[in-house]
Amino acid sequence: AAKGLQGTTIRGISESTPPSNYAKDVLGPAFTKATGIKVEFEATSWDQMYDKAIKDMEANTGIYDFVYIEQDIIYSYLARNFL
Structure with a gap:
């Protein structure tokens, strides 16, 4: 599925939690190894x-290709056509 996308970079941001740090530190590099698509994953405080x-959207x-969205605010993103 990644054929022709090697060398592409995708960027994302998430709250710094154990699951997101695992995604950044383990899954991102594994994805890059498997596909050749580089993952830049920013893990920071929830507020930041x-x-x-929100500012990007x-x-x-289009700075971020993927963002962490908690289930309790997903409808606010949908209402603003961010998803």
């Missing part, structure tokens, strides 16, 4: 993650 993700800059 939310602020950066509001400005439509």
Whole structure:
């Protein structure tokens, strides 16, 4: 499925939690090894993650290809057509 995408970089941001740190430190590198697609995964505080993700979506800059979204705020993202 990754044929032709080797060398591509995808960027994401998440709250720094044990699961997201595992994704950053273990799953991201494994994904890169398997596909050749580089993963830049920023793990930060929830406040900074939310602020950066919302600002990126509001400005439509496309800095992040994926963001962490908690289930209790998913509808606010949907209401603003961010998903």
